[in-house]
Amino acid sequence: TRALVLNGPNLGRLGSREPDVYGAASFDDLVTSVEKWCADLGLQGEVRQTDDESELVGWLHEAVDTRTHVVLNPAAFTHYSYAVRDAAAQVTSAGLVLVEVHLTNPYAREAFRHTSVVGAVATGTVAGFGFDSYRLALLAVAARV
Numbered sequence: 340t341r342a343l344v345l346n347g348p349n350l351g352r353l354g355s356r357e358p359d360v361y362g363a364a365s366f367d368d369l370v371t372s373v374e375k376w377c378a379d380l381g382l383q384g385e386v387r388q389t390d391d392e393s394e395l396v397g398w399l400h401e402a403v404d405t406r407t408h409v410v411l412n413p414a415a416f417t418h419y420s421y422a423v424r425d426a427a428a429q430v431t432s433a434g435l436v437l438v439e440v441h442l443t444n445p446y447a448r449e450a451f452r453h454t455s456v457v458g459a460v461a462t463g464t465v466a467g468f469g470f471d472s473y474r475l476a477l478l479a480v481a482a483r484v
């Protein structure tokens with residue numbers, strides 16, 4: 340079973356980005372953890388990050404075309420990108436699992452983070468558990484397929 344683990348804008352800056360909010364571990368550390376969890380769960384995982392909305396939309400199209408499940412942290416796109424939402428909708432509409440993940444709990448933060456335009460088209464959402472949000476999301480993918 341294949342899983343694309345897609346990360347949106349500013350997540351490549353983990354480790355240096357607002358460490359009080361996002362912690363001291365780097366994006367490379369996240370990749371290492373996710374790759375290990377995928378191997379443990381028997382998933383063929385691939386982790387990517389982009390700051391570019393168009394690239395993220397293209398990766399979601401690729402997931403549909405290659406029948407690959409998705410763990411998606413849309414980062415700030417979560418809150419306003421109908422393009423990412425419409426691309427995510429194609430993944431779940433194709434019968435693939437798409438889990439929305441967040442490191443932090445957006446509901447405990449600023450009001451603009453309380454809305455996810457992606458949530459309604461995701462299979463489900465895991466938020467607030469740091470890197471473990473990804474581990475739980477991968478567990479959900481493995482349990483569903």
Ligand code: DQA
Nearest residue numbers: 349414415441442443445452
């Ligand atoms: C985030 C939460 C978003 O509100 C924020 O824009 C991010 C990261 C998270 O993982 O907690 O960039 O998706």
